[in-house]
Amino acid sequence: MRRFGAVAAVGAGLVVLALAVARHPAGAASDGATVTGKVKLVGKAPANPAIDMGEEPKCKGKYTTGPVDPAVLAKNGMLANVFVYVKTGLPADAKYPAPSTPVEIDQNGCLYHPRVFGIMVGQGLSIKNSDGVLHNIKALGKKNRPFNISQPTNMVTQRPGFTVTEVMLPFECNVHGWMHAFAGVQPHPFFATTGEDGSFALKGLPPGTYTIEAWHEKFGVQTATVTVKAGETKASDFTFTAK
């Protein structure tokens, strides 16, 4: 009975701790600072190449207009699918536990969704095949070990994810040579991928001076230095130029 009580107490303690962690995920303290901004594209966006999905009617059927490889998504001068992350500036000894929910990448219409995403070191990766056609998923890690698995039908495969920081870690399908995705593997949760409006927000940052990097698969990288105080929100825009 006494032993049960002790176990219960420890258990309750763990629950409280878990709730506390859940309420205040790593770094997202109430006094956390935010770096927000927009990523712009100046110049004429290059046309995305058309994809011939003739061999895969199941995928082709998911498009009303001819599918294209969406390498550059720019609308009203705003650039989507830019990976923005804190490159340096966090306390050297800071440790950020990976979320227990995995990142999901879906193969739908013989394209990856999302195409550009962040994932924490140690965070699981859930790979989904919504196409019902054979895909192989090859992760071409250089700092991380690579892998290459197959999904011949509609299914979900759980992978353990990655062990060290890597920007960016490419994914490809060799059955459909046009399929590309890019993962930014980070030891912390301060990363975001720009949406259609080109905007991003890195929330819950501790006060400090940070090097923020913005990465795009066609236009390379841009960096900015931002200093934030506790609770402060600062804007930092990036501009890529299409040649």
Place this chain on the structure above:
Amino acid sequence: MNALLLLAVVVSAQDTTKGKEVYVKWCAGCHGESGDSKGAAQHYMLPQPRDFTGAIYKVRSTATGNLPTDADLMYVINEGLPGTAMPAWKARLSDAERRDVMAYIKTFSSFFSDTSQHPQVLTFAGEPSGGEKAAQIGRQFYDSIGCRKCHGRDGRGDGPSAPTLKTDAGDPIFAANLHQNWLFRGGSTTDQIYHRLRTGLDGTPMPSFSDLLEQKFLTEEELWRVAQYVRSLSPEKAPEVRDVIHAPQMAGALPVSPDDSAWSKVDTYYFPLVGQIIRKPRWFAPAVTAVWVQAVHNDSMIAMRISWDDRSQSPDTAWLKFTTKVLNIMAGDDSGPVTAELWPDQLAVQFPVKLSEGMQRPYFLMGASGDPVYQWRWSSAPRRAVAGTARGIERFDSLAASGGFHGDAVYDKGQWRVVLTRALATADSTNELQFAVGRAIPVAFFAWDGSNGERGARMAVSTWYFLALDRPTPPGTFISPVIAMVVTLGLGMLVIVRAQRRGGSGGARRA
């Protein structure tokens, strides 16, 4: 003391200083001094030499993405990688040298010293017994798990995704032709094929199928069936080269169509081809590994069927990027850069212009200016066959078709089958070989895969072999053994019956 002993054991087992000596002498030429595959020979081979710095290996016993075991590395060092420039070292280096060089190779990548890496050696259920249905069931799973996407409907590496395949480094790579298991990188047996299905071939497009077992999409037995099916596509034994093509004499018309059923009754001869590396531009990446040849004749004509596996029916725009990549990698050769074009597939069958009495033959590489050869040349586009005279690689003069020279071809799921026919004797005996029954007629073969960038001197070649038009077998050859058997049997019976009568206690009498 114990520590010292342990150290001594470690040092004697894997000595990286000695390993480096072996490496520099035997390996660095291709794999590079620093193991990054930037060796002197890198423009002379495709597949390219392994880059050891990434520690990504095709042939493993471990899960995809895992490091190989020492035994995995030793296997490749010992046996080499068939179908590539990597030779087997077991007969060339001592056990100690091979172990040392294996240890040294591991020093090129920090992954091997990373203690967080725990290669997971996969354990397998043993091969289920085969039986007639095994390959048939395997074929169904071959289709359902999508193997044909790269390896093709019948497994000749001609699937719809084949032209876009690339290695991790971005080099073009062929899907394996599953009909030639003697060229499988990781070995030819059903067990080795099953290993590759489970582990994948890391660094290549070939994925691991282990996850499908864990997810119960396939049972282990079903995946074994795929391996058994793949194994069944290749012959029981790797084909052997026989120097003389025997062309039997047939009564009546010859099979002139490539898919005439008569060909199934004619013996097939295998001749391996190699890259033409004597004259510039040299060619170190031939796609056609061999030709299979059959020949028949009657009293006036000869027909020869040449079959070879080719992943593409060239010219094919789907392969143009592949062609460009192949040519770019091989451009380090002294021949200079070449722009890829839509080239056809081609074949040449070569004979001397005249049969000599001695062993003299023209230069095998298409003769020479003063020493011509007689050739049959076939091309996929424009689809035609011409006979002519070659005087070296650069000069070919077609002859006005005489003797009813004719070619017919089919391309079928990764294979060309071409039948060339001609009269044994022609009007132009000055320039055209006159085929004679009972003589050893020198013959050689050349093949080009246009989609692999092959044209002109960039080709696959054989050496001289022989063609023999056999005389008809006299009917007695078949009948006399039968008579002999009957006579022998009869005499035997007579002896037995006599012996039984003499003994007076024959079982036959009592019955």
